[in-house]
Amino acid sequence: MSSKPGSADLSVSAGEPRAGGLKPLFAALFAGAKGPLIGLILLCLVLSVSTDTFLTVRNILNVLDQITVLGIMAIGMTLVILIGGIDLSVGSILALGAMVLGYVVNPDYLGLPIPAGIAAALLVGGLCGLVSGLLVTVAKLPPFIATLAMMSVARGLANIITDGSQIVGFPDWFTNLSIVRHFGFISVTVGVMIVLGVIFAIFLNYRATGRNLYAIGGSPEVARLSGIPVNRLTNWVYAVCGVLAALAGVVLAARLDSVQPSSGFGYELDTIAAVVIGGASLSGGVGSIGGTAIGVLIIGVLRNGLNLLGVSPFIQQIVIGVVIALAVAADTWRRRAK
C-alpha cells in the first residue's frame, strides 16, 4: 500500500508490530468449533466402547449417507446465519424441489430427462430463496417472518403440483447415485456434499465476498458504509440457501426412490440446530463450514449411536434437545470466561 504513488505517509508514531504467525488452516476452518469438535470425539469414543457395531467401516459409511440431506442444507443455512439471518423455509423448499423433480421427470407427468428435472428443482429452490431475500432486503421484513412466510408458501406449492400425492419411481441410475459406493466407499451424493462443503469453506475463508459475509453479520451498517453491497449479498445468500435446500430434496428423492410433498417437515430446525451446535452465533458474524460439519456429524452420530443402542426415537428427541442446549451454553460460558 505504501508503495502506491501519492499514498499518504502518516508516520504519526511508530508502534512496534510483532510478527503474528499465519493462522493455521485448521484453526481457520473450525473457527469457534473447538468445543463441539471435542464433544464429537468424546461421543465417538463412548459409542466405540459401548457398542461393537459403531466403529465399523460399514456403519461409518452409513452415517455419512444418513447426514447427506442435512449436511447439504446446513451449508446454506451456515451462510444465512453468518449474515445474521435465519431461514425457516428450507424444509419446505426441499419438498418443493423434490416435487418439481418428480413432476418434470416422471413419465406420468412431463417425462423429461433427469438433468432437466434437477435443473428445474434447483431453479425453483433458488427463486424461493431469492424471494425470501427480497422480502428481507426490499420489504424490510425480519428474516424470521420472511422465511416463515416462504415456509408456508413453498409447502403449499409442493402440495399443489400433484394435489398432495407422492410420485414414485426413478430410473435406477438415479437412485444408484445415493446407493452405489464408488472406490469402495463413497456414493455420488456423499461426494457432492463433501465437494460443496470444501468449496464453501474455501469461499468463506479465502474469498473477499466470503469475508464480507462475516462483516455483514458483525454489523450490517459498518459493512454498508465500507462499500459492501449488503442487500445484494443478502439476496444472493438466501438464493444459494434455497438452491442447496432444493438439492437436498433431489438427494432425498434418490435415496427414497420417490418424492412426496410432506417430506422435509421440521428439517429447518434440525438444520439450524446443526449450524448452532457447530459454533455459529444466531446474532451473526460467527460460524464456519468446519463447525457446521461437526454439528451435522454430532447430530448424525448421535442418532446412529442411539439407534445402535436401541434407544427409542422419543428419547432420542430429548437427547438431541439437551445436546443443543449444552453446546450453546458451553459456548456462551466460554465466551464469558474470555
Added chain:
Amino acid sequence: MSMTTLPQEGSHQGLSVRGLCKSFGPIQVLTEASFDVRPGEVVALLGENGAGKSTVSNIIAGSLHADRGAITWQGKPYSPASPAQAIDAGIGMIHQELKLLPDLSVAENVFVGRMLTRGGAIDRARMNERASAQLRRLGLNVSPDTKVGDLRVAAQQQVEIAKALTLDAKLLIFDEPTAALGGDETALLFEQIRKLKAEGMGFIYISHRLEEIVQIADRIVVMRDGRVVARHEQGDIPVRTVVEQMVGRSVDRMFPTLDEPRPEVLLEVENLSSPARTFNDVSFSVRAGEILGIAGLIGAGRTELVRAIAGADPISSGKVTVAGKPVHLDGPAAAIKAGVVLVPEDRKGQGVVLDQTIGENLALGNFDHVAPGGWVFPKAVQKFAETGIRKLGVKGQPNQAVRKLSGGNQQKVVIAKWIARPPKIFILDEPTRGIDVGARAAIYDVIADLARSGMAVVVVSSDLEEVLGLSHRVMVLSRGRQRGILPRAEANNVAVMELATS
C-alpha cells in the same frame, strides 16, 4: 496544583466523602478519594475515562460498595447497600443513558416501581397530578399522559429529574447530562439546576464538556487514575489548567499547527439538498490540504450532510464533484470509489465491527487492495493491518478484537482503514466523541497529517473549541441551511454561535 484543605466532615448538612478506596480484583480504581458537596452547590467532577468519576459516583448512589473510607450525609454516616437505600436517603443519580421505559407514560415513568394506588388499583389521577406538579417546577410543559418515547431526549431527561424530585432527592448526581443535548436544551437544563440549587439541592456534575463547567460549577474536583488530584474552590478555572490536571502533564499543543492548503479544489458541493430537507441547498468547496470544519447545533443537519456526501444517505438534488469529476452518489461504494471516505459519528455502531479483529476491520472495504483477484490470504491481511497499525500508532495487534481497544484506538482503526486507498476526501464526523482528552491530541495530529498529505478534510464536531482549533475554515449550519463560512482568523466562539443560532 490546587488542593484546598477539606472542612471537618459532618460540619455541614451536605455530603462528605473521605478516603474512599475501591478495587476490582487486582486493579485499584479508586484511591483515597475525598471531597465535599454542600447543600445548594454544584460540584463538577472532572477526569478522563477511567479516572474514577463513575466509580465514586456509583458508590455514592449505592450501586457499588467502597472497600475502605467513609461518607457522611446530612451529618450522619452513610453507606447505602443499594440504589434504593441511596434514594431513600435523598441521593439520586441520573445516568448518561437514561433509564426510562419508552412505552410508558411520563407519569408512569416518574412513579415506576412505586405506582400510587387506591384500593389496589392504580391511581392515575393522583399520579398525573403529582407528576405534573414536578414537571411544572422544571418548566416542562408536557402532558403526564404522553408516552416517554415520543419526547425529545432533553424532555426525557427532565422526566428523569422530575422522578428524582418526587423522591425528595437532596443531592443529584448527573453523569454527562448534556452529551445528547443541543445548545438551547443545555441552557434550559442549567436554568433548572440553578433553580433547584436555590432550593438547597446539591449536585455532583460529571461532564467532558469543559467549557460548560465554567457556567454551572461552584467548585471543581479533578480526578486522575483513581485519585483526587485537585480541588478548586471556584468554578471559573481556565480550561487549560483543568485539562493539564486531568492528563497529568502540560498540554502545550492541543491542536497541531496547520500548513497552508494547496490551490487546487478537491471537493466541490453545489446546492445539495436531502429528501427530508434535513439540509437544504448547501454549497461549499474544500481545497487539497485544507481542513473544513462544520459547526452547528444538534439537529442542524451536519451529520446528514456529510453522510450524503459519503453516499450513505440519498440526496434529492445537487451535485458533488471530486477532483473535477462529478460523483454519482448512489451508495457508499460509489463514493469510496470516487475517493470519498467517512469516519462516521457512531464509532461502535457504524465505524468498527466490534467482535472482529483489528486486521479484519482494516481489511473490510479494502479487499480490492488486499485481495488480488478476490483471494484473501491471511498473510496479506496481516501485513496490511501491520502497516495501518504502524502508520496511525494504534496500540494493538492485528489479531486483537477491536472491542478490547480504547475509544481513541478504535477511532484510529476506523481512520487507518481508509488511508491505504488513499482517499481524496476524508470526512470525519465527531472524531473525538467519547475519547479521553489526552488521546484526542493524537487524533488531531492524525487529522492534520491527512491534510498535510494532500487530502481535502472535512471535520464535523459539536465541540466548538475543536472545530475552531482544527480548521482552516469553519462552515456553520443552522436548521439545514448554510449560514456562512468563516476563515480561521474570523472564526471564534461568538461568531460561530451567532450563525449557528440564526
